Amino acid sequence: MIWHIVRKEIYENLLSLRFMLSLILIISLFAAGSFIFVGKYRQQSQDYWEKTNKNLADLSKSLGRLNDLAFFEQQIFRKPKLLALCVEGHEKSFPNYVRFNIFSIGLPEVKSSVNFTLPHFSDVNWVFIISLVLSFVAFVLTFDSICGEKEAGTLRMMLANKIPRYKVLLGKYCGAMLTLCIPLLFGLVVSLIIVITSHVADVSGLEWLKILVVVALSLLYLSVFVFLGVFVSCRATCSANCMVVLLLVWVGLVILVPSLGRTASNMLSETPTRVELNRKLYETERQMWDSSDKFGKNAGNSYADVNDPRMNLPARARLYNALTNAKNGIIEDHHNKMMAQALTGRNFTCLSPTAVYQRASEVVAGVGIGRCTDFYRQAKRYQMNLKEFIRSKDAEDPDSRHLIFDEDNSRGAFDWRTISKRPVDFAAVPKFDERDLGLGQSLKLAVWDIGLLLLFNLVCFAASFVSFLKYDVR
Amino acid sequence: MIWKIARKEFLLNLMTFKFAVGTILCVILVIVFVPVLAKDYLQRLEEYNRNVTANEAELRKVMVYKNILPTVYRPPNVLSVFSEGIEKRLGTSAKIPHFDVPEVSATTDEVNPYMSMFPALDVSLVLRIVFSALALLAAYNVISGEREQGTLKLILSSSIPRHHVLIGKFLAGLMVLIVPVTIVFILSLMLLLSFPMIELSAANWAGIGLMYIASLIFISAMYNLGLFFSSLMKQSAISLILGLFTWVIFVVIVPSGSIYLATQISPLESREKLQAQREMTIQEYRDKQREASGKFPNWRGPKSDAEGAFGMGYTVVCDESCLHDSAKAYPLMQSIVSNYSNSIWRLELSRFDGLLKQKHLAGNIARFSPVSMYENVMSILAQSDFGSFRSFMDDTRSYRDEITEYIRSKTYNFSSYSYFTICTEEDAKGYKKNIKPFSESLKSENEQDRERARENFDKWTNGIMARRSPLDLQDFPRFNYRPGVANSIKRAIPDIALLVIVNILLFSLSFVAFVRYDVRSD
Numbered sequence: 002m003i004w005h006i007v008r009k010e011i012y013e014n015l016l017s018l019r020f021m022l023s024l025i026l027i028i029s030l031f032a033a034g035s036f037i038f039v040g041k042y043r044q045q046s047q048d049y050w051e052k053t054n055k056n057l058a059d060l061s062k063s064l065g066r067l068n069d070l071a072f073f074e075q076q077i078f079r080k081p082k083l084l085a086l087c088v089e090g091h092e093k094s095f096p097n098y099v100r101f102n103i104f105s106i107g108l109p110e111v112k113s114s115v116n117f118t119l120p121h122f123s124d125v126n127w128v129f130i131i132s133l134v135l136s137f138v139a140f141v142l143t144f145d146s147i148c149g150e151k152e153a154g155t156l157r158m159m160l161a162n163k164i165p166r167y168k169v170l171l172g173k174y175c176g177a178m179l180t181l182c183i184p185l186l187f188g189l190v191v192s193l194i195i196v197i198t199s200h201v202a203d204v205s206g207l208e209w210l211k212i213l214v215v216v217a218l219s220l221l222y223l224s225v226f227v228f229l230g231v232f233v234s235c236r237a238t239c240s241a242n243c244m245v246v247l248l249l250v251w252v253g254l255v256i257l258v259p260s261l262g263r264t265a266s267n268m269l270s271e272t273p274t275r276v277e278l279n280r281k282l283y284e285t286e287r288q289m290w291d292s293s294d295k296f297g298k299n300a301g302n303s304y305a306d307v308n309d310p311r312m313n314l315p316a317r318a319r320l321y322n323a324l325t326n327a328k329n330g331i332i333e334d335h336h337n338k339m340m341a342q343a344l345t346g347r348n349f350t351c352l353s354p355t356a357v358y359q360r361a362s363e364v365v366a367g368v369g370i371g372r373c374t375d376f377y378r379q380a381k382r383y384q385m386n387l388k389e390f391i392r393s394k395d396a397e398d399p400d401s402r403h404l405i406f407d408e409d410n411s412r413g414a415f416d417w418r419t420i421s422k423r424p425v426d427f428a429a430v431p432k433f434d435e436r437d438l439g440l441g442q443s444l445k446l447a448v449w450d451i452g453l454l455l456l457f458n459l460v461c462f463a464a465s466f467v468s469f470l471k472y473d474v475r
Numbered sequence: 476m477i478w479k480i481a482r483k484e485f486l487l488n489l490m491t492f493k494f495a496v497g498t499i500l501c502v503i504l505v506i507v508f509v510p511v512l513a514k515d516y517l518q519r520l521e522e523y524n525r526n527v528t529a530n531e532a533e534l535r536k537v538m539v540y541k542n543i544l545p546t547v548y549r550p551p552n553v554l555s556v557f558s559e560g561i562e563k564r565l566g567t568s569a570k571i572p573h574f575d576v577p578e579v580s581a582t583t584d585e586v587n588p589y590m591s592m593f594p595a596l597d598v599s600l601v602l603r604i605v606f607s608a609l610a611l612l613a614a615y616n617v618i619s620g621e622r623e624q625g626t627l628k629l630i631l632s633s634s635i636p637r638h639h640v641l642i643g644k645f646l647a648g649l650m651v652l653i654v655p656v657t658i659v660f661i662l663s664l665m666l667l668l669s670f671p672m673i674e675l676s677a678a679n680w681a682g683i684g685l686m687y688i689a690s691l692i693f694i695s696a697m698y699n700l701g702l703f704f705s706s707l708m709k710q711s712a713i714s715l716i717l718g719l720f721t722w723v724i725f726v727v728i729v730p731s732g733s734i735y736l737a738t739q740i741s742p743l744e745s746r747e748k749l750q751a752q753r754e755m756t757i758q759e760y761r762d763k764q765r766e767a768s769g770k771f772p773n774w775r776g777p778k779s780d781a782e783g784a785f786g787m788g789y790t791v792v793c794d795e796s797c798l799h800d801s802a803k804a805y806p807l808m809q810s811i812v813s814n815y816s817n818s819i820w821r822l823e824l825s826r827f828d829g830l831l832k833q834k835h836l837a838g839n840i841a842r843f844s845p846v847s848m849y850e851n852v853m854s855i856l857a858q859s860d861f862g863s864f865r866s867f868m869d870d871t872r873s874y875r876d877e878i879t880e881y882i883r884s885k886t887y888n889f890s891s892y893s894y895f896t897i898c899t900e901e902d903a904k905g906y907k908k909n910i911k912p913f914s915e916s917l918k919s920e921n922e923q924d925r926e927r928a929r930e931n932f933d934k935w936t937n938g939i940m941a942r943r944s945p946l947d948l949q950d951f952p953r954f955n956y957r958p959g960v961a962n963s964i965k966r967a968i969p970d971i972a973l974l975v976i977v978n979i980l981l982f983s984l985s986f987v988a989f990v991r992y993d994v995r996s997d
Binding site: 018019022023026030033037040041044090091094095096110111116117118119120122123124125129133134137141145240241242244245246248249252253256257259260261262263264266267268272273339340342343346347370373 | 492493496497500504507508511515561564565587588589590591592593594595596600604605608612616711712713715716717719720723724726727728730731732734735736737738739742743830831833834837861
């Protein structure tokens with residue numbers, strides 16, 4: 002019996018004006034978004050490789066001596082991702098660049114030609130279309146599912162039969178979900194065809210899997226809205242009122258709650274400022290220099306002649322290393338504070354399933370704020386590896402004093418020979434390569450969000466189920 | 476008769492469920508948003524005042540004209556509570572060095588770049604999203620609903636012309652929608668004024684008044700859209716769905732899509748290229764400067780002996796040849812600077828013009844949606860748009876010229892000694908006598924001798940410093956940035972006019988549709 006209802010619902014929906022409008026709108030959005038994505042991705046990849054190759058070329062030029070390699074400032078950029086087709090996660094306004102040598106690493110910066118006079122906007126990608134437009138279509142398809150039938154009088158007739166109420170409810174739900182799947186799948190297929198035929202990149206097996214997970218998440222998300230639509234339809238007296246309520250619910254969940262993030266993070270957490278960061282760095286540096294004798298006699302002084310008996314190089318190295326560590330700690334602390342501020346707002350917005358869905362798909366696709374922190378973390382790990390590499394190479398040179406510290410390269414490393422001056426083999430030098438998280442790891446990170454989406458589903462299902470059981474069909 | 480219809484509709488609508496829910500939602504949102512936004516404004520105001528005071532304090536410490544390096548600050552705008560625009564993303568300060576290439580920077584980066592994932596929040600967001608939906612909901616069944624109920628037949632069977640019915644319905648809708656708009660504005664104002672620190676100037680009041688009028692025009696446009704769909708379709712459900720789809724396109728798709736398209740159609744010139752160009756010009760300038768300074772071997776350049784105001788040093792005392800050379804060198808340097816500062820300024824402006832071009836393109840594409848037009852009008856009226864920032868930049872530029880002129884007039888075209896030193900002709904004569912024992916002592920092995928000679932010299936220079944007092948800068952021009960209301964109104968006119976045209980167009984369309992409307996029920 003349940004399939005009867007589902008079939009009837011689908012046929013009815015397919016012939017309706019709202020379905021046709023949604024289908025046209027959604028497919029054209031998917032197509033337009035993908036066309037633009039292809040062009041943009043091509044451009045981004047080209048820029049990325051240009052900059053990365055330049056960095057490598059500069060690196061190979063600095064390989065004359067090991068000490069130059071230690072002080073060489075590498076500039077690395079975030080890789081553009083093919084899965085930005087699914088979800089972009091505000092990456093274009095996030096820092097995408099970091100500069101470091103083996104001693105210090107700066108804060109990640111935004112290095113792209115972003116027009117700051119334009120309001121922040123989201124690319125028209127899958128998650129944008131699904132979270133904003135398809136969720137709305139879900140409401141439009143379900144707003145009269147119960148109260149509309151009541152108004153038409155057909156609900157009475159249906160329930161006069163021997164069919165249990167939950168089957169009617171599930172039938173309505175499945176009908177709406179399957180109808181929603183049609184524009185969704187069409188859109189996805191169109192989008193994938195455009196991307197694959199344009200040959201911008203090969204979609205790897207892992208990427209296919211991730212795409213499938215994003216699609217599953219999308220269905221989970223849309224199901225919340227279908228249940229919610231059915232629930233409000235059970236509670237409303239007439240279908241017009243039901244649409245009013247649903248529209249306001251939609252505005253609240255999809256637009257207003259996600260916009261409250263900034264307010265929430267401003268209220269709940271402190272804003273880390275550059276001025277404060279610079280003040281801290283300056284004070285720490287001054288303090289260290291003032292108490293430089295703590296690291297050994299004459300640690301704070303240097304003399305023109307390295308063999309001057311007053312020169313105490315090991316103490317100086319300790320001082321410099323302590324200074325570098327303290328500064329790096331302050332910068333890391335600042336970065337963590339910035340993250341914490343943004344994440345506070347983000348967690349607050351998770352009152353809305355839209356925000357949860359966006360976050361979950363960002364994690365699965367490996368983009369967004371989590372990916373930015375991961376990029377920074379990988380850069381730091383690479384910095385450590387490089388330092389280890391230099392340390393091990395340095396250990397092989399008997400002429401070096403084996404004191405790796407951040408004193409000006411030409412003076413400390415070159416004149417005083419604190420680091421080896423031997424040439425290095427370019428092939429042996431570790432190079433930075435940004436790695437994606439595996440599917441298992443991404444899923445592990447997204448598990449809370451998936452759980453939340455399931456919870457939303459469950460709550461909305463329970464609410465609609467109870468409301469429909471108690472529904473007065475007269 | 477029009478009034479009868481309008482009154483009946485008005486009263487009917489006022490009692491409806493949708494109206495109540497919409498209004499309550501708006502009230503709650505305003506109560507949540509406005510205090511947060513007002514506090515944010517106060518925070519920025521405090522910072523602004525602190526900065527301006529610090530700047531004044533530095534000005535009082537200036538010993539030589541060369542050290543005048545004030546920073547100007549852009550005051551925060553109280554109307555940003557209504558429409559934030561891009562106010563918070565633009566630079567709030569500019570350093571004005573008269574002797575060097577100006578660095579008028581629009582600091583683009585937010586304090587925390589990760590916060591850019593949240594959209595801006597202001598009162599106009601509530602107005603443009605909730606009210607536009609409310610207007611559509613109020614209008615969708617005005618004609619088609621009455622047809623379904625059969626009452627339209629009854630009305631038209633009396634001797635009342637159709638356009639009277641339509642005008643009556645339109646007026647009624649407008650009257651109903653004025654109520655929540657007015658509530659939102661009054662409530663926001665009340666909440667805003669409940670902060671004792673916030674004061675509204677006459678210009679602010681004018682801005683708020685205009686924003687109110689613009690909101691009404693916008694709401695009426697959205698109502699007309701609903702009215703058009705209602706008189707086009709026979710069933711109210713279909714007019715509702717058509718209206719809602721159009722709404723989603725206007726609210727969600729056009730604003731994002733237009734920017735997306737604009738950034739693809741006219742991509743920005745790469746910043747590195749402009750940066751390189753800028754660096755090249757600066758390099759050229761430095762070369763010229765070096766070349767010129769070669770003519771004055773005794774000029775000490777920007778070297779300094781004492782800490783002055785604005786973190787700049789100055790010369791306390793030097794010998795006569797240095798004094799004379801410097802008096803000739805500075806006017807020449809100044810003429811080089813003014814040439815190059817102009818070309819660098821033009822480079823800076825060309826970057827902004829590139830940004831502006833993209834923004835205009837996005838704006839023009841977005842004009843497809845009345846919601847974007849309204850957003851634009853609101854940010855112009857709240858003076859939080861890019862045009863207002865541009866006028867800040869122009870003011871900064873003319874302030875720099877003003878300062879340069881002031882210093883020129885005070886220092887005989889930068890040739891007076893007071894431009895770079897507190898040393899007088901007589902001090903310069905004494906310089907040789909006093910520096911001699913000091914420089915001779917440097918050769919001596921005895922540390923005590925060196926110490927004593929240094930002390931003597933320091934005593935003498937300190938004596939000179941003690942005799943001088945900071946410059947009297949009572950008549951120094953102060954920066955006064957007052958964005959004109961007249962100017963912003965001028966910029967807002969095209970969009971307001973467009974909104975009015977949309978109103979007229981949609982109303983005439985609904986008129987045509989309604990005149991041909993078939994009132995018979997199926």
